[in-house]
Amino acid sequence: MNSRVLSLVLSRLLIALITLVIVSFAVFFATTLLPGDTATILLGQAATPEAVEGLRKAMHLDEPAIFRFLRWIVGLVQGDLGRSYANEMPVADLIGGRFVNTLKLAGVTALFAVPIALTLGITAAMLRGSLYDRIVTVLTIGVISVPEFMIATSAVLIFAVYLKWLPALSFANEIHSLTDMLRIYAMPVITLTFVISAQMIRMTRAAVIETLNTPYVEMALLKGASRPRMVFRHALPNALGPIVNAVALSLSYLLGGVIIVETIFNYPGIAKLMVDAVSTRDLPLIQSCAMIFCLGYLLLITTADIIAILSNPRLR
Amino acid sequence: MTMTTSSTSTTSVRKSGSRLGYRFNLVGVIGLAVILSWALVAVFAPLIIPYPVGEIVDLDYFGPMSHDFWLGSDYLGRDMLSRILMGARYTVGISLAAVTIACFSGVVLGMIAAVAGGWLDTILSRFLDALNSIPSKLFGLVVVAAVGSSIPVLILTLSVIYIPGAYRFSRALAVNINAMDFITVARIRGESTLYLIRSEILPNIVGPVLADLGIRFVFIVLLLSGLSFLGLGVQPPYADWGALVRENIGGLPFGAPAVMFPSLAIASLTISVNLLIDNLPQKIRDRA
Numbered sequence: 148m149n150s151r152v153l154s155l156v157l158s159r160l161l162i163a164l165i166t167l168v169i170v171s172f173a174v175f176f177a178t179t180l181l182p183g184d185t186a187t188i189l190l191g192q193a194a195t196p197e198a199v200e201g202l203r204k205a206m207h208l209d210e211p212a213i214f215r216f217l218r219w220i221v222g223l224v225q226g227d228l229g230r231s232y233a234n235e236m237p238v239a240d241l242i243g244g245r246f247v248n249t250l251k252l253a254g255v256t257a258l259f260a261v262p263i264a265l266t267l268g269i270t271a272a273m274l275r276g277s278l279y280d281r282i283v284t285v286l287t288i289g290v291i292s293v294p295e296f297m298i299a300t301s302a303v304l305i306f307a308v309y310l311k312w313l314p315a316l317s318f319a320n321e322i323h324s325l326t327d328m329l330r331i332y333a334m335p336v337i338t339l340t341f342v343i344s345a346q347m348i349r350m351t352r353a354a355v356i357e358t359l360n361t362p363y364v365e366m367a368l369l370k371g372a373s374r375p376r377m378v379f380r381h382a383l384p385n386a387l388g389p390i391v392n393a394v395a396l397s398l399s400y401l402l403g404g405v406i407i408v409e410t411i412f413n414y415p416g417i418a419k420l421m422v423d424a425v426s427t428r429d430l431p432l433i434q435s436c437a438m439i440f441c442l443g444y445l446l447l448i449t450t451a452d453i454i455a456i457l458s459n460p461r462l463r
Numbered sequence: 464m465t466m467t468t469s470s471t472s473t474t475s476v477r478k479s480g481s482r483l484g485y486r487f488n489l490v491g492v493i494g495l496a497v498i499l500s501w502a503l504v505a506v507f508a509p510l511i512i513p514y515p516v517g518e519i520v521d522l523d524y525f526g527p528m529s530h531d532f533w534l535g536s537d538y539l540g541r542d543m544l545s546r547i548l549m550g551a552r553y554t555v556g557i558s559l560a561a562v563t564i565a566c567f568s569g570v571v572l573g574m575i576a577a578v579a580g581g582w583l584d585t586i587l588s589r590f591l592d593a594l595n596s597i598p599s600k601l602f603g604l605v606v607v608a609a610v611g612s613s614i615p616v617l618i619l620t621l622s623v624i625y626i627p628g629a630y631r632f633s634r635a636l637a638v639n640i641n642a643m644d645f646i647t648v649a650r651i652r653g654e655s656t657l658y659l660i661r662s663e664i665l666p667n668i669v670g671p672v673l674a675d676l677g678i679r680f681v682f683i684v685l686l687l688s689g690l691s692f693l694g695l696g697v698q699p700p701y702a703d704w705g706a707l708v709r710e711n712i713g714g715l716p717f718g719a720p721a722v723m724f725p726s727l728a729i730a731s732l733t734i735s736v737n738l739l740i741d742n743l744p745q746k747i748r749d750r751a
Contacts, residue, residue, distance in 0.1 A: 162589075169593035177605050292681060292733040294688045296708060297726035300715055308718045402598045403689075410693055411712070422693055425608040433608050440601045448596060 155456050163449040174437045175216050178430050229431035238435045249416035253401050256339040264344040268351025273378055290345035295407040299338040335408045342404040343397050350393030358386040388458020395451035399444050491742030497735035504548055505555040512545035525719035535720035537711050543721050547728050553703035561621035562680045569629025574660045577637035595627035599686055607695040621683050632675050636668040677740040681733045688729050704729045
């Protein structure tokens with residue numbers, strides 16, 4: 148790795164860091180500058196002026212917003228996520244197990260989606276213009292153009308209502324055996340796999356087609372290389388960077404999908420926690436969840452960018 | 464969204480929009496027809512609905528499709544067809560308002576950044592890129608948590624979420640145009656920034672910008688439906704298509720039509736827009 152690549156990667160990391168600060172700023176101010184006084188809302192019926200005053204002091208609400216922001220950031224960095232308003236528990240305790248659940252869901256989905264999407268994307272690019280390619284393209288555009296909840300409801304209709312293979316709604320609190328586990332994960336994973344595979348197939352196909360159009364691949368063809376050899380020896384190694392980039396980018400669609408899927412299937416993950424927190428206006432919980440999501444998203448797109456930089460042969 | 468062009472050119476039919484000098488192919492025309500009919504439905508919904516939207520007309524809840532209730536009835540026994548037709552107003556109207564604001568602001572900012580350059584460009588780009596790295600659904604959730612979800616708030620939120628994308632897109636186009644000789648000439652003539660933007664750059668990027676507006680419209684429809692589905696978008700007694708799916712989700716285990724038809728309405732709209740964009744005449748798409 149030479150110094151040019153290093154400086155590019157470092158500047159990308161720096162940009163990610165600056166972005167994170169701006170994002171945390173946005174999240175904090177969107178949630179705290181809301182109309183209505185938090186202390187009054189929290190106290191509800193018991194909101195005597197003295198009580199409100201006391202609570203405001205205790206929660207540091209009487210300080211300027213910028214100090215509260217700094218206090219919050221310092222807390223976050225030290226691992227103190229604050230206390231939930233709604234159930235008087237430290238946010239970290241609420242999030243912990245839920246976060247692991249969501250990671251499990253995302254991991255299992257990626258395990259299925261990545262191989263499927265890569266196979267479909269690469270073969271569609273190899274057979275460009277064929278009937279197979281057209282079917283794959285139309286299907287992916289179809290999946291991308293419909294809301295995630297439609298894929299989820301369709302999956303329930305097909306697998307639970309008509310085929311009766313799976314229960315319509317899963318409750319993750321009663322796992323007794325491997326089949327239980329399969330039943331719980333099947334529907335959310337099927338839905339999410341559809342959602343992110345479609346993105347991944349499109350991007351992979353585009354990346355491979357771009358490499359297939361380069362002069363050196365044409366040269367390989369002219370030299371008499373067979374089609375598989377041309378694709379696997381000449382094109383794919385060079386398309387690897389863009390493909391991995393595409394995979395990382397599509398995985399970021401998991402974040403949006405997970406919010407819908409966890410809600411519809413009652414999956415006890417962090418996205419469900421956040422949606423519930425929004426309906427109870429539990430701000431510390433919302434802020435922490437939002438930061439976790441933004442961090443995950445930023446991590447994925449930064450990784451994608453860095454892979455793109457590292458895989459660019461012109462920079463080596 | 465550009466990949467079907469090669470495949471559809473084989474099926475292209477010489478359909479004449481010839482007065483404008485554009486040639487649409489069949490798929491594009493079908494897309495346009497569906498979009499226009501939803502637009503008409505949105506405008507004239509109160510005149511064409513068979514039953515009042517709020518009235519319980521069927522004795523059965525989650526009723527099947529029947530002669531009286533073409534698309535069945537919902538969880539209270541209200542007519543689904545009427546509710547979907549009225550829902551078009553919210554889905555199409557809110558999305559259209561949001562996409563207009565988003566693209567207008569994004570394109571104006573993008574052109575200003577491209578023409579002005581320097582620190583203004585850097586700061587604007589950095590800031591909007593940062594906004595862009597908040598996942599859109601999350602952004603919606605946070606704002607709704609903070610300010611609640613009235614229709615004006617929804618429109619503003621949706622447009623703020625999609626300004627960075629429109630900005631990035633139009634800035635990239637405008638930067639290319641900005642490097643051309645006729646811009647340099649205009650600058651030497653001493654034209655103002657406003658003139659450069661309005662009369663030199665805008666006419667050269669308007670085609671791709673309109674295509675981009677269509678794609679962004681699809682994103683906004685999907686996001687709005689998603690938020691409504693989570694119960695954070697359009698609030699009762701009004702219901703857009705996403706909210707209709709949410710309120711009838713209890714009918715899913717019985718395969719009630721009330722669950723699928725609002726989703727199908729969304730799909731028909733978004734897929735049509737995609738088809739139209741994919742099959743736009745090259746003349747409009749690639750003017751830059």
